[in-house]
Amino acid sequence: MRRELLLFLFVVILFPACSSADDLTWIMPEKMGEMHRIQLVSGNAAQVEVNKLHGKVLIAEASVIGRYSRPEDVGMTRPAEVWVSRVSSDSEARRQTGLMVHKMYQNPKSPFKSPKRIEHAGLSVYRFTGMGQVHFIWYKGDLTYWISAKPADEAVMLDGFCK
Numbered sequence: 001m002r003r004e005l006l007l008f009l010f011v012v013i014l015f016p017a018c019s020s021a022d023d024l025t026w027i028m029p030e031k032m033g034e035m036h037r038i039q040l041v042s043g044n045a046a047q048v049e050v051n052k053l054h055g056k057v058l059i060a061e062a063s064v065i066g067r068y069s070r071p072e073d074v075g076m077t078r079p080a081e082v083w084v085s086r087v088s089s090d091s092e093a094r095r096q097t098g099l100m101v102h103k104m105y106q107n108p109k110s111p112f113k114s115p116k117r118i119e120h121a122g123l124s125v126y127r128f129t130g131m132g133q134v135h136f137i138w139y140k141g142d143l144t145y146w147i148s149a150k151p152a153d154e155a156v157m158l159d160g161f162c163k
Contacts, residue, residue: 022062027082041066047063059092065083068082090141092142096139134149
């Protein structure tokens with residue numbers, strides 16, 4: 001009887017808590033300024049997209065992707081994209097972010113130009129331009145962030161996610 005009670009408690013209380021620990025959907029609000037979230041990709045589907053984007057398997061414990069657009073722009077222009085991954089530790093997030101930024105700086109064929117480091121809300125954010133958008137890369141704790149947005153949406157996206 002005691003074993004069954006412990007199993008019941010694990011299944012009802014602990015298992016849902018453990019399985020949702022890697023759910024990063026809470027990071028993606030429904031609205032960012034005038035933009036609405038038009039797509040939310042999480043779980044395995046998000047990790048598949050992250051790996052496809054990088055052309056290799058990246059080690060992450062969880063990933064989430066949010067795409068945002070103004071209602072009148074849906075289907076007309078490229079949406080803003082927010083990519084977030086949780087990795088094993090703060091130091092691993094710093095390592096992965098640094099490696100990504102370094103490769104972007106060093107690759108002469110990279111579509112990402114005008115690199116600079118900015119401070120926003122106490123965080124070091126790497127800013128690039130390219131493909132008609134601005135791109136921001138940073139880490140906070142064990143989370144790595146990449147945002148691509150129209151230049152006009154730079155402030156709202158940084159204010160919304162650099163917390």
